[in-house]
Amino acid sequence: MANSKLQNIIQKLSESQNVKKVVGEIQNLSSEIQSRVNNLNTNDAVKKYKEIAKKVTQAESDLQKEVNKVIVKIKSSAAEVEKSLSLYKKKAVAQKNKIEKLLKSEAPSSTTKSSKAKASAKTTKAKTKSAPKKTAKKKSTAKA
Numbered sequence: 001m002a003n004s005k006l007q008n009i010i011q012k013l014s015e016s017q018n019v020k021k022v023v024g025e026i027q028n029l030s031s032e033i034q035s036r037v038n039n040l041n042t043n044d045a046v047k048k049y050k051e052i053a054k055k056v057t058q059a060e061s062d063l064q065k066e067v068n069k070v071i072v073k074i075k076s077s078a079a080e081v082e083k084s085l086s087l088y089k090k091k092a093v094a095q096k097n098k099i100e101k102l103l104k105s106e107a108p109s110s111t112t113k114s115s116k117a118k119a120s121a122k123t124t125k126a127k128t129k130s131a132p133k134k135t136a137k138k139k140s141t142a143k144a
Helices: 002-015 017-109 113-130
Strands: none
């Protein structure tokens, strides 16, 4: 009995216009809330994306700064190497000129055959000493 009375009350309420309006408003509010929840989730995703993009941009700029520092170091090192090479070249040219002057000054002062022979012997020794020696290479046998 209680069951049938309850069903009767529910039926009368559902037929009422006021109840229908309230139910319709609740359904509208429910759909509106669902759309806002979806927007909130989308907004959260957009916020997270922007944060990640900002972090990536920051990391990229940091990396670029480090690369620039390394490039500056390499360029300064290359400049030092070039200075050293030019200094060594100048020293080598000066040493060469000095040796040439010594050889030229020795050649006119000594007119005897023995000193000329000694000078030519020295130059041939120097030439033979600078020639590379041939060395026999060992043959390696591969064991399979």
